Amino acid sequence: MNLRPTARLTLAALASAALAACASHPPPPPAAVSPPPQASEAPPPPPSAAPTPQTQSGPLPGTVQDFVINVGDRIYFDFDRASIRADAAPILANQAQWLLRYPNVRVRIEGNCDERGTREYNFALGARRADAVRSFLVLHGVPAGRITTISYGKEQPIDPGHDEQAWARDRNARTAIVEGAR
Amino acid sequence: MSIPLPSRLAAVALILAAAFAATPALADITVDVNQAALQPLPIAIPTFSGGSVGAQISDVVSADLDRSGLFRPLDPASFHQTPDVNVTPDFNAWKAIAAQALLVGNAVTDADGRLSVDFRLWDVYAGDQLVGTRLTATPDSWRTIAHEIADAVYEKLTGEPGYFDTRVVFVAETGPRSHRVTRLEIMDQDGANPSYLTDGSTEVFGPRFSMRRQEITYMVLRPTGASIYLKNLDTGREEVLGRFPNMTMTMAPRFSPDDSKVIFAADRNGATNIYVMDLASHQYRRLTYGLSIDTSPSYSPDGSRIVFNSDRDGTPELYVMNADGSNVHRLSFGPGRYTAPVWSPDGKLIAFVNQQGQVFSIGVMDPSGGNERTLVSSYFADDPTWAPNGRVLMFERKLADGASRLWTVDVTGHILKEAPSPVAGSDPAWSPLLH
Numbered sequence: 216m217n218l219r220p221t222a223r224l225t226l227a228a229l230a231s232a233a234l235a236a237c238a239s240h241p242p243p244p245p246a247a248v249s250p251p252p253q254a255s256e257a258p259p260p261p262p263s264a265a266p267t268p269q270t271q272s273g274p275l276p277g278t279v280q281d282f283v284i285n286v287g288d289r290i291y292f293d294f295d296r297a298s299i300r301a302d303a304a305p306i307l308a309n310q311a312q313w314l315l316r317y318p319n320v321r322v323r324i325e326g327n328c329d330e331r332g333t334r335e336y337n338f339a340l341g342a343r344r345a346d347a348v349r350s351f352l353v354l355h356g357v358p359a360g361r362i363t364t365i366s367y368g369k370e371q372p373i374d375p376g377h378d379e380q381a382w383a384r385d386r387n388a389r390t391a392i393v394e395g396a397r
Numbered sequence: 398m399s400i401p402l403p404s405r406l407a408a409v410a411l412i413l414a415a416a417f418a419a420t421p422a423l424a425d426i427t428v429d430v431n432q433a434a435l436q437p438l439p440i441a442i443p444t445f446s447g448g449s450v451g452a453q454i455s456d457v458v459s460a461d462l463d464r465s466g467l468f469r470p471l472d473p474a475s476f477h478q479t480p481d482v483n484v485t486p487d488f489n490a491w492k493a494i495a496a497q498a499l500l501v502g503n504a505v506t507d508a509d510g511r512l513s514v515d516f517r518l519w520d521v522y523a524g525d526q527l528v529g530t531r532l533t534a535t536p537d538s539w540r541t542i543a544h545e546i547a548d549a550v551y552e553k554l555t556g557e558p559g560y561f562d563t564r565v566v567f568v569a570e571t572g573p574r575s576h577r578v579t580r581l582e583i584m585d586q587d588g589a590n591p592s593y594l595t596d597g598s599t600e601v602f603g604p605r606f607s608m609r610r611q612e613i614t615y616m617v618l619r620p621t622g623a624s625i626y627l628k629n630l631d632t633g634r635e636e637v638l639g640r641f642p643n644m645t646m647t648m649a650p651r652f653s654p655d656d657s658k659v660i661f662a663a664d665r666n667g668a669t670n671i672y673v674m675d676l677a678s679h680q681y682r683r684l685t686y687g688l689s690i691d692t693s694p695s696y697s698p699d700g701s702r703i704v705f706n707s708d709r710d711g712t713p714e715l716y717v718m719n720a721d722g723s724n725v726h727r728l729s730f731g732p733g734r735y736t737a738p739v740w741s742p743d744g745k746l747i748a749f750v751n752q753q754g755q756v757f758s759i760g761v762m763d764p765s766g767g768n769e770r771t772l773v774s775s776y777f778a779d780d781p782t783w784a785p786n787g788r789v790l791m792f793e794r795k796l797a798d799g800a801s802r803l804w805t806v807d808v809t810g811h812i813l814k815e816a817p818s819p820v821a822g823s824d825p826a827w828s829p830l831l832h
Contacts, residue, residue: 333736333750333779335649336713339669339690342646346667366646375574377798
C-alpha cells in the first residue's frame with residue numbers, strides 16, 4: 216500500500232481497489248532517460264461533481280483523463296526504430312496495469328512517424344511501432360482481443376515543427392481508449 | 398503519318414494537300430532528348446488563325462513544348478509574317494530569326510458546330526513538311542486538340558512519343574498541417590481542368606493510374622484501418638478491394654501492367670509484406686515473407702518482375718523479384734536509405750527516393766541496379782511517377798518550411814520545373830496517353 220508514484224508520473228487519486236491490483240506487479244523501474252514532454256493536447260477537466268472519494272483533486276480513476284494524466288498515453292521512439300526505449304517501458308508497464316484494472320477498456324494503438332521519411336515506408340513503420348506497443352501490453356497480461364492497432368504514418372504529427380525536437384515528439388505510439396472507460 | 402489517331406475524340410486525321418507523300422520517316426532536324434536541355438530547339442509557333450480558339454490552341458501548344466525544356470518557342474514579336482496553313486512558308490524569313498522548326502495552324506468551326514484544326518510542322522532549313530494533319534472534336538475539347546498537336550510535334554522531332562495529352566491525379570492538401578484536409582484531385586498535365594474526385598471526408602493517399610483503363614487505385618485511411626479502393630474515372634464508381642482478415646493496414650496499391658491484378662503491401666503483427674490480388678476472382682496471394690517492412694511494389698512493364706522496398710538488411714533498400722515472389726535480389730548499395738521505387742513505362746529505368754541525412758533525392762538506376770544517378774535533391778522529395786514516355790518524372794517536392802508542391806524533372810536531371818497545379822499537393826500519379 217505504500218506504492219509511491221515515480222518522480223515523473225503524477226499518480227494521483229489511486230483507489231484502493233486499484234492499488235490491490237497493482238500489488239502483484241513490482242513498481243516499474245525508474246526511467247533511465249527523461250521522457251519527452253507530454254503531448255500538447257490538454258485533457259478536459261474532471262467533472263465538478265465527483266461522487267467518488269478522492270484524496271486530492273484530479274481525474275476520476277478509470278477515466279480517459281486518469282489514463283492520460285496519471286499513466287501516460289504516449290511513448291516515443293528513436294529515428295527509424297520501433298524498439299521500446301528504456302524510458303517508454305515503465306509507461307507501458309503502467310498502461311498494462313491500468314488496463315488490467317479496468318477490464319472493460321478497449322484500446323487502439325496508433326503508430327506515428329516524423330516527417331523525415333517517405334510516405335509509404337512510414338505507414339509501415341508506424342504499423343511496426345503500434346505492434347511493438349501491442350506486443351508489450353500482451354506480454355504484460357492484457358488480452359490481445361482488447362487491442363487494435365493502426366498506423367497514421369507521418370500524417371498526424373503532434374508537433375508540426377521542422378526540427379529534431381519536433382520530430383522526436385512526432386515519432387510516437389499513442390494508446391487511445393476507444394471503449395469502456397468510466 | 399506517325400500521329401496516333403485520337404479515338405476518344407472520334408477525330409479524323411486527314412492528310413492535307415499533297416505534300417505528305419514526300420514526308421520522311423524522321424525529320425532532318427531532330428531533338429536529342431539527352432542533349433536538348435542544354436540547347437533547346439528554337440521553334441516558331443505563330444498564333445493559329447481562326448479567331449480566339451485558334452490563339453488559345455497555339456498558346457497551349459507553345460506552353461507544352463516550352464515546359465518540356467526540349468524546345469524554345471520564339472518570341473512572336475520577332476515574327477514578320479502571319480503564315481497561312483495552306484501556303485508554303487517563306488522559309489528565309491523564318492531562317493532570319495533562327496527558327497529551326499515552324500508550326501502553323503488554323504482552327505475552324507464547321508456547320509455541325511464541330512471544331513477542326515489543321516496544322517503543319519515545317520523543317521525550316523530543309524524546307525520539308527514534317528507533319529500535316531487535321532484534328533476534329535467538339536469545341537469544348539480544344540485543349541485536348543492542342544495537347545495532341547504538341548504530342549505530334551514532340552514525337553516527330555524527338556522520335557519518342559509525347560506525353561502532353563495526359564492527366565495527373567494527386568492528393569490536394571488544404572488546411573493547416575494539424576487539421577489537414579486531403580482530397581484526390583485530377584487535372585490535365587498542364588494544370589488545367591482541375592476537379593476533385595473525393596470530398597475530403599476521408600483521408601486519401603497514393604493514387605495510381607491503371608495503364609489501360611480510366612481507373613485509379615488508392616488508399617483510404619480511417620481509425621479502423623487502411624483500405625484499398627478502386628475508382629472508375631468515367632463512371633465515378635468506387636469499390637473497396639476485398640477484406641483481409643488480420644490486416645488492418647492494406648497499403649501502397651498499384652495495378653499490374655495488364656490491369657488484371659493489384660499488388661499491395663499489408664501489415665500483420667508489425668511485419669509488412671507484399672501481396673497480389675486478382676481483380677476478377679478476388680483471390681490474393683502472398684509474395685514476400687519475414688518480419689521486415691516490404692512495401693511500395695511496382696511491376697516491370699512486361700509484368701514479369703516487381704521492384705519493391707524492404708528493410709530486411711537493416712535499412713530501407715530496393716529489391717527486385719520475379720512476379721511470383723521468387724528470385725529476390727537487392728538492387729541498391731549506395732549510401733543512405735532507398736524507398737518508393739517505380740519502374741519506368743519503357744522498362745529501362747527504376748526511379749526512387751534516396752535519403753541521406755536531411756537531404757532527399759529523386760534518382761534513377763538500371764533495372765540491374767547499375768548506372769545510378771541523382772536527378773534532383775531537396776529538403777524533401779517523395780513519390781516519383783513516370784510520364785508515359787519514360788522521359789519525365791513528376792514528384793512531390795518540399796522546400797524547408799514550405800508546402801508540398803508537384804515538380805517535374807527529366808531523366809537527364811537538367812530540366813527541373815514546378816508543375817502547374819491549383820493547390821499544394823503530394824502523391825502525383827501520371828496517366829497513360831489519352832489518345
